[in-house]
Amino acid sequence: MSWGAISRMGYVALHSTDPAQAVDHAQRILGLTETGRSGNAVFLSSAARLHHELVYLDAPKNAVGHFGLVASGLAGLDSVRRRVREAGLRIVAESPLLPGVADGFSFEGPEGFVYEIYVDMQTASYVPAPHRPERYGHINLHPQDATAYKDFLVDILDFKLCDVIGDGFGYFLRCNTEHHGIALISGRGWMHHHAWQVQSLVQLGELGDRLWESGSRLLMGPVRHGESGRNIAAYYVEPTGAVVELYADMRHIYDDDAPVNHMSTDSIDWATQWAKYDASEFRSHGIFPASETIASR
Template sequence: MAFGVISEIGYVALHTSDIEQSVAHAQDILGLKETARSGNAVFLSSAAKRHHEMVYIDAPAHGVGQIGLIANGKPGLDTARRRIRDAGFPIISETALHPGVADGFAFVGPENFLFEIYIGPESAGIIPSGHAPDRFGHVNLHPQNLQAMLTFFVDILEFRVSDIIGDDFAYFLRCNAEHHGIALMKGKGWMHHHAWQVQSIAELGKVGDRLHEHDLRLLMGPVRHGAGHNIAAYYVEPTGAVVELYADLEHIYDDERPPVIWPKDDRAWATKWSIYDFSEFRSHGLFPATEAVAAK
């Protein structure tokens, strides 16, 4: 149930200086399945069986490539293209950056984050792994200029605000009935995490076991968030980005529901079950890449 120009969050592309390590980690720990390779890019998907929900691009340094947003049909794509151009954001490609979609365009958004808005994601004929997540869900960005990023998503792309944390500290934004597809938290100017939906809290225990088998560990969780109500667990992937697996995310079916407002010092917005040292949690992230914008 989309209400604006964007219908859902489509994919995230990450640059990696060790692409085989990143791909192996995504397959062994997260449970993604490789769907295709093209030039310097590897495409992967969850049980959703799309051409790509994750793209790893072989590059000199780690970084965030593009964040893919699926438009609400051809009218949504045309409207988004016009609004982005009118707002003065640099267009880097008038056509889709990657194979596996019908049409799209890419541009440089606030704080040099790269976005691709597209339609027609293709399916992939893969057999999901036994521990594949259901699908890609959302990204969490930590912009330095929080209001500029908020204006971009709300005024230009028609996201709605689900929850507000503190006085200009964090916003959870939705483009459909799911509580958030984009989360914004004032920070260093990087992407903190990309998030994947799983069936239940049992899957969060299993990812902890898989990490242990690889001499790794969870960064945080399982936790029950107050904002969004989802149960989640987090770990750090080889690029330095954080990965979230979550279940039981709140859905909002009233398009006009006012935002829930949380005091910043009320830790229940972040975790209802326990208290964590968020200094380590927030110390991980990945800055926007400056090279190898698209697969070649």
Template sequence: MSWGLIREMGHVAIQTTDIEASIADATGLLGLRVTEQAGREVYLAAAAVHHELVYVESDTNGIHALGLVARDGDALREIRRRVEAENLPVISDKPLGGVQDGFSFIGPEGWVFDIYTDPQPHRPGALSFGPDRYGHVNLHPRNVRGMMEFLARVLDFRLSDVIGDDFAYFMRCNADHHGIALIQGRGTFHHHAWQTQSIADLGKLGDRLNRVGRELIWGPVRHGAGHNIAAYYVETSGAVVELYTDLEQVYDDTRPPVKWGAEENWWNMWGSYRPEEFRTFGIPPVSNRR
């Protein structure tokens, strides 16, 4: 259910210096399926769509684009009008494959956004251990308030939770508590997150990591902001991957944002421990997509 211009989170596209290892992580650890390989791009999904994750072979690790699905053609045109009114550079009238219509632009701090309608469906193969769908991302912009205001003003995102005084904002485009979470940082992308059905799936993820000599970097934890149960690991590109379940749903769009103190325990309702290095992981945006 969407109240604004964006219907749902679409995809995350990541440039990687080791595309084979990245694909192995996504299929063997997370449980996604490859839907298409086209040139230097590999498309993967959990849901019955063409793609939710894209890896782009590159000589650098970074975020290629963040994909958002517009509500309809009128919403797509309105977003285009707002982008042009803000003098944000439109870099393509043809987003990544598997979509009907859309465009790409460079937003604040160099983040590239792919806005499109009607993602191409893709029939999944045999069921495996993979998640249900792609859910949200976490960014660490330098100007966290500026990014929050951009997402609200141009893309119609709503505030769900506010942490401290311009420290963090959790924002939604539909009933999911957050599609984009913003935490004050150094201009990097922290994690992409995938919804699964049960906390047992988080334990199985830990087992899969252990079998190949990898490990969870945090979790399972029960977040205060969003209420989801989550576990995290680092993928080959340097980005963090979250597997989560039981995310809060916000059906009343008039609900005021929940406010937390910066030092109030909004990060883990089961304990106060946070690994010191957790927020040091991440990769930057790459606005030069040639």
């Protein structure tokens, strides 16, 4: 269920200096399946069997290429396009940046992050990996001005505000019933992590085993988040430098008029109820938006 111009989170496109390594890691550790290639781009998906939920584009620098958001039909697509133009935001492309969708356009949002708004992604036919996630779920950004970024998500993209942390320190926003599709924590101006839904805590333990067997470790978790979703989560760092989260048991909000929840920065319960939270280490990973948008060739 959605109420506005955006119906759900779509995909993440990342620039990679070594896409072969990034794809191999996404398959072995995250459990995605490659669905196709198009020139400089490799497309991957989960048990959702979509044309793409994660894309790696061959590029000279690791970076965030752009984020895909699914519009609520052509009316939603037209609505966002109109608001973007009225706000004077820079249009990157009037047609889709990547294959696999029927229609879409892209624009540059705050702090250099590019968004593609689209409709009707193709499905893909394959047997998913045994340890695959169910679907792509959300992103966590660390913008320099979290309040301004929150206003953009609400005013231009119809996201609803769920939680506020401190006085402009953090915001959690949703585009459907899932607690958050985009989380904002004040920071350096980069994407901290992209997140994927799994079925249970068991799969988070299996993730830890896969990382250990590959010579790596979890960055944090498993943890139980507090009011910021109440989900169980585990995190690791992928080859591009971005953090990846696997999560289960995310809170859903079915009341469109649910009050905004306010949390204090004096407590870390919103981040973890199970373990200590080393913010300096956890927040030291991420990747910045690319200086140039690269379309699939």
